[in-house]
Amino acid sequence: MTITILGTGYVGLTTATLLAHCGHTVYAVEPNKERLDVIKTGRSFFYEEGLDDLVKHVVDSGALIPTDSYEESVPSSDIVFSSVGTPDKPDGSSNLDYVFGAAEEAAKLLKDGTIYVQKSTVPVGTGTKVRAIFDGLGKQIAYVSNPEFLREGTALADTLWFDRIVVGSDNKNAAEKVLSLYRELAAQRDTIAALTALTKPAKIPDGEYIATSQNSAELIKVTANAFLALKITFANSIAILADKTGANVKEVMDAVGADKRIGRAFLNAGRGYGGGCFPKDVSGLIASAEEFGAENLIMQAAAEVNAGMAAYVVEKIQAGLDGELEGKKVAVLGLAFKAGTSDSRKSPAIKIANLLVDAGAIVSAYDPKAIEEAKETLSPEVTTHEMVIDAITGVDAVCLATDWPEIVSYDAAELARAMKGNLFVDAMNAYDAERAKAAKLNYIGIGRS
Numbered sequence: 375m376t377i378t379i380l381g382t383g384y385v386g387l388t389t390a391t392l393l394a395h396c397g398h399t400v401y402a403v404e405p406n407k408e409r410l411d412v413i414k415t416g417r418s419f420f421y422e423e424g425l426d427d428l429v430k431h432v433v434d435s436g437a438l439i440p441t442d443s444y445e446e447s448v449p450s451s452d453i454v455f456s457s458v459g460t461p462d463k464p465d466g467s468s469n470l471d472y473v474f475g476a477a478e479e480a481a482k483l484l485k486d487g488t489i490y491v492q493k494s495t496v497p498v499g500t501g502t503k504v505r506a507i508f509d510g511l512g513k514q515i516a517y518v519s520n521p522e523f524l525r526e527g528t529a530l531a532d533t534l535w536f537d538r539i540v541v542g543s544d545n546k547n548a549a550e551k552v553l554s555l556y557r558e559l560a561a562q563r564d565t566i567a568a569l570t571a572l573t574k575p576a577k578i579p580d581g582e583y584i585a586t587s588q589n590s591a592e593l594i595k596v597t598a599n600a601f602l603a604l605k606i607t608f609a610n611s612i613a614i615l616a617d618k619t620g621a622n623v624k625e626v627m628d629a630v631g632a633d634k635r636i637g638r639a640f641l642n643a644g645r646g647y648g649g650g651c652f653p654k655d656v657s658g659l660i661a662s663a664e665e666f667g668a669e670n671l672i673m674q675a676a677a678e679v680n681a682g683m684a685a686y687v688v689e690k691i692q693a694g695l696d697g698e699l700e701g702k703k704v705a706v707l708g709l710a711f712k713a714g715t716s717d718s719r720k721s722p723a724i725k726i727a728n729l730l731v732d733a734g735a736i737v738s739a740y741d742p743k744a745i746e747e748a749k750e751t752l753s754p755e756v757t758t759h760e761m762v763i764d765a766i767t768g769v770d771a772v773c774l775a776t777d778w779p780e781i782v783s784y785d786a787a788e789l790a791r792a793m794k795g796n797l798f799v800d801a802m803n804a805y806d807a808e809r810a811k812a813a814k815l816n817y818i819g820i821g822r823s
């Protein structure tokens with residue numbers, strides 16, 4: 375089959391690369407010249423385990439064709455995926471300019487019988503508006519909502535060993551054709567994984583194929599992300615109470631999560647959620663609920679609590695430094711919004727670093743992959759380092775802000791030796807507290823007083 379992917383960001387490039395490995399001819403359409411030029415050289419423009427190897431393979435073989443041209447790609451395609459960005463507007467609602475822009479441009483060129491697949495995360499009801507663009511073209515264009523669930527940091531593994539594939543459409547044949555692509559992918563997963571050093575998930579998921587209505591598919595995606603954001607925020611709200619009472623939120627959540635009805639995942643307290651998805655998907659859900667007159671108070675509260683978590687961490691650092699941040703040297707370890715990715719969009723780690731700068735601290739920072747991307751929003755007053763040791767030498771306090779394995783496993787004695795002070799604030803609750811205490815560090819977690 376010939377397939378076009380419109381928008382080759384984190385989602386689009388992963389999907390395009392894997393479908394090309396299944397034997398399809400895949401056009402990767404990307405208007406951002408910088409990104410496109412990198413892909414043309416057979417590399418990914420962002421860090422993701424195993425992806426570079428796979429991109430190189432399919433670009434070299436000609437199965438993946440990077441281009442900025444709709445004319446070159448769309449007219450010959452049987453299936454067109456749209457995976458353009460859906461950032462938030464200043465009021466929190468979803469900016470759908472790219473979604474409608476891509477559909478309008480493609481509409482002029484789609485051949486009769488093409489399936490147009492929406493992979494971008496969009497508010498419920500968007501598909502109906504996109505379909506209106508295709509109506510009246512005098513061509514049969516089937517529309518399928520196929521939301522994406524991959525996580526940055528494990529994007530390839532998530533796409534190969536998926537929990538579920540959701541397709542929502544009133545055209546059963548089109549939905550089935552899209553599902554068949556994922557069946558092919560599942561059949562090829564071991565072969566594709568063997569081309570990289572990709573780690574298989576410890577437990578292979580059942581991999582459900584779920585067909586729903588178009589509106590349900592759209593709502594499934596935002597509901598899933600909102601619920602995960604809610605679990606994190608719930609754990610944080612309990613951590614704040616644990617801090618005040620001397621309880622340990624880890625012990626609490628281990629026991630609470632042992633209840634099969636609740637589950638342990640996403641109940642880790644820390645500096646809150648960030649990234650290119652959760653914040654905007656939560657605010658997008660709040661805005662779309664308002665639009666339909668179904669105010670979502672629970673997500674409004676979650677967004678508010680989450681927004682306060684970085685400041686909560688900074689208060690802990692300040693308290694640990696006898697109430698004074700002015701002139702104090704603080705190292706922030708980790709800048710990416712989570713480990714395993716260079717993505718730093720809306721990263722709480724950056725927010726912590728910037729708040730420390732605002733409070734007069736002298737801030738150094740380390741991240742193994744995200745320094746370049748972080749610079750977009752990181753205060754220029756933060757000095758960045760390629761090595762942990764350079765960031766921590768002579769500081770009064772260290773804040774573990776992203777749980778990269780090399781930070782979490784960093785030798786506590788080495789930390790204690792390199793630092794001037796001994797305050798260690800673990801904003802991810804990821805470090806071994808006993809190890810830190812044994813090295814005479816003043817370990818402070820979130821909800822682990």
Ligand SMILES: NC(=O)c1ccc[n+]([C@@H]2O[C@H](COP(=O)([O-])OP(=O)(O)OC[C@H]3O[C@@H](n4cnc5c(N)ncnc54)[C@H](O)[C@@H]3O)[C@@H](O)[C@H]2O)c1
Nearest residue numbers: 380381382383384385406458459460472476494495522526
């Ligand atoms: N990143 C994730 O982990 C993730 C996971 C699941 C779902 N999603 C959703 O998938 C969508 C894409 O996310 P992303 O992180 O890959 O975004 P991204 O911003 O990294 O990539 C989007 C790409 O689309 C390109 N683009 C913009 N307008 C275009 C047009 N008219 N034609 C072709 N390309 C165009 C941009 O240049 C950009 O490279 C979003 O809706 C996001 O919410 C993302």
